[in-house]
Amino acid sequence: MSIFDSSAVGRRAYRFPDLDVPEVGLDELIPREHQRQSPPGLPEVSEVEVVRHFTQLSRKNHGVDVDFYPLGSCTMKYNPKINEDMAALSGFNRLHPYQTENTVQGALALMHDLAGYLSAIAGLASTTLQPAAGAHGELTGLMIMREFQRHRGDEQRDEVIIPDSAHGTNPASAMMVGCRVREVPTDSRGGVDVSALREMAGPKTLGLMLTNPNTLGVFDENILEIAEIIHQVGGLLYYDGANANAILGMVRPGDMGFDIVHFNLHKTFSTPHGGGGPGSGPISVSEELTPFLPYPLVTKTASGYEFFRPAQTIGRVKAFYGNFGVLVRAYAYVRTIGADGMRQISETAVLHANYLMRRLQKSFYLPYDRHCMHEFVLSGMNQKAFGIRTLDIAKRLLDHGIHAPTVYFPLIVDEAIMVEPTETETKETLDRFIDAMYAIAAEAEANPDLLKDAPHSTPIGRLDEAAAARRPVVRWEASVEDEA
Amino acid sequence: MSNPADLLFTKDHEWLDVKEDVVRIGITEYAQDELGDIVFVDLPAVGDELTEGDSAAVVESVKAVSEIYAPVAGTVTAVNTDLEESPELINEAPYSGGWIFEIQIGEGAALKDTLSMEEYETSLKEA
């Protein structure tokens, strides 16, 4: 039921204080032509109805707090509760962005230090915290690349090279800075086809966008050669940090040759996804690119922390300074984990992924049979013989109380099933997932119809997506009986 | 369903029904099956001037998008407006009710690289 269905004329929840100043006639304050004629049709409900409605909705939703969430490339690790409390401190969440710097020294110190930590993890010179999400970080990074090339008189560079295994945001971001996309194929080991890359790179190359480990969960061993090819033709290397959970304290993108890195704080740094946001997508850049970062940045001076504007800044990618509340959570996370704990995150994430991969390989086809990093990609091809598609496997998993892996991505693997367990799950949970997957593989042979109609235990069955897209209903409307 | 023998085909899985200098265009049985449930068709406008290879229309399913290219230079003379309300016609009747648009072949232009039904079906087997 919709909250609108509960509405009853005259019912109230929250009350504003009474007007405590002498009332002036509305017509004196705003001319008739600017006055709203018909009030917005918001629901009229009591507080208990609101709380129950949303509590009941929440119970129809899976989350990391509910059970395992092995969604590849999304790093659904545990979101520590203490970080929520820290972000809710009034000294952080009741700050106005236009307060003078002397009144927000704690917030500026936090931003300054978090930027420094991320620079250290990236192995690069400096960091902006402004982008609101990973894709926003990509856009910012590409804008910096274009501005840098323009600055050195290389304006003709309008091609971005992107592997065929890349996240869809990469080509879409390239389009938003007016660039053409050149797609480089994947070689038989799952890495960039180096000879194809060599042919593509040239005077038109703005740069290469790469995820490493890539979306197959494979670390590209040729990374130094790849970096050299791009740099030799005057291009830049962009690191999509969606998979950074594999490399914390192990290897730095800057050392691999990357000039720009974005991090997804809502993946690697444990801030909650919130059902699709808010995220945060800081980017770290090399010394050479630092003057082009968005403004303002925070610097530390003898008298305290201050905002400043980099010399050749591209401008602003967002109002104010970024998703500060998310930054507070990520800062708390880095301080909790510390220098001594970073490596353990990636080691455990990689251990968990390899353990799952090797055990699941017994029932599912593994297209790239080598050690994976923090995630791996299976294919539902073995099950296709029984008329079962990857979608059916994913839906059946929901009946086990486990969220489905990422499916049909990367596009280069037929019937792809992309699994990322993260470091925060217990071995018992991993084993329960393995048992569920084995059971599903057995069902695919013995009782395929069970899978095709799955899920069976969720609040709702498979939905008609074609009908939704053909005649879109994107807002609630009172039904005819309601109006009568 | 078998592909009608009186039509021409392209390697992009379009069918062409040529009547003098007007070509009616749709997508093949194979193409609609690969795309799945068609949910939306972005049609060209009557009068649009196209050159060969231009993206003339876009056919969308729930999770895929396919461009329909102009097989020859010319002017759009008709579009199948039924698809605006019922895009599923392409799934149900790709060779009849699911036609997409018609183009009048421009001066000096000519269809090339088309396939006969037999050639098209052979190309499907090879792929």
Added chain:
Amino acid sequence: MSYVPTTSSEREAMLGAIGVSSVSDLFAAIPKTLRLTEDLPLPPSMVEAELITHMRELAAKNLDMDALTSFLGAGCYDSLIPSAVKHVLSRGEFLTAYTPYQAEVSQGVLQAIFEFQTMICELTGMEAANASMYDGATALAEACLMACNAAKRTKVVLAGGVHPEWKEVVRLYLRHQDIEVVDLPWDRSTGVSDVQRLEEIVDSSSACVVVQQPNFFGCLEPVQDLGDHIHRLNGLFVMAVDPASLGVVKAPGEYGADIAVGDGQSLGNSPSFGGPSVGFFAASQRLLRRMPGRIVGETKDKQGRRGYVLTLQTREQHIRRQKATSNICTNQALNALAATVYLCLIGRQGIRELGCLSMQKAAYLRSRLESLGLAIPFSAPVFREFVVASPVNWQEVNERLLDMGFLGGLWLGDSFDELQHCCLLTVTEARTKSEMDRFSTVLGGLI
């Protein structure tokens, strides 16, 4: 302190199953020369109790709006937030969910977004809305891109009264797509767009005219004139609006806007130093398939039960890649949920009261300050923000106000050369008469 639960015996068992002797074997693909041999230069780890102490110390170095009475706004507002909002948001099923790709286990988030879309449509008077954007500024930039694509034109006219930071974001987004951005000047005496200049600046190559209502100075713009003009030229009319005004001020739909955007921070989201807030994006039905971002639609399952799915996904980056309507992926879902819960709690009557309260209180403070000798430089009617002028150093005045426990207004000289003596004050529904009386007395004494 770490959140890793794996014991050493479990680690050994897993290594055995994999068939390697140590974890470092799994990292063999990383060239040896690249592998780090020392810890990163980060501070040492902390346990929860140490973290709390440290974070409280940092927070204590800030003066927040619990300690200060704020008359500062300009895009971020000290608004009242009903307690129930944070309790709903702390539900782990909402907080720790990813984007609702698996609809069968995501009906909670999906239906909440569907209700958000509905409420944004109701507020703005538009026909369709998306699941949210990063903030108002980026929503406006995306609106301009969409208008250019829909109109197949490459010029955008921005009313001069649009928030300066939003204008910067718009210009940056459009810079690389060969789109010309032109300012429509504002009038020094009225504080709103100079409609006399429309004819000269807006032409048939203009994809859209963009106006913010109320504008950055809090003034109500001659919206109808701008909208009618661009519509005569078959361009699109884009409005950025303050959602708190929409119980009393005419909605974009009523003005005939084609696209309406704004920032929903003041709808149940804390100021949080400027983020996260939530951008909203609404448009007329015919533009639905050109919209950026996620959209939730209603449909049915095989048993005929009503349910919700992400729909029209072919617009989006994960399918259409370089031909997508935008690159946006993660949005501000939790902040959109806050706005949804907030709008349910205040309801149909509350949204009007919210607008009336803010407007009445702002009018009260404005007349108090005028009687104390501050000039009101702009003649246009205002909503909850207004500009005052006095030949003082406003930065110094604000320092003195701070000493008295007030967060003063925004000095405008930084963004507008011609407004060196001007300050933008904001009065939300949270301000009381006694706070305004005290503030007036203190400010009166400083000028």
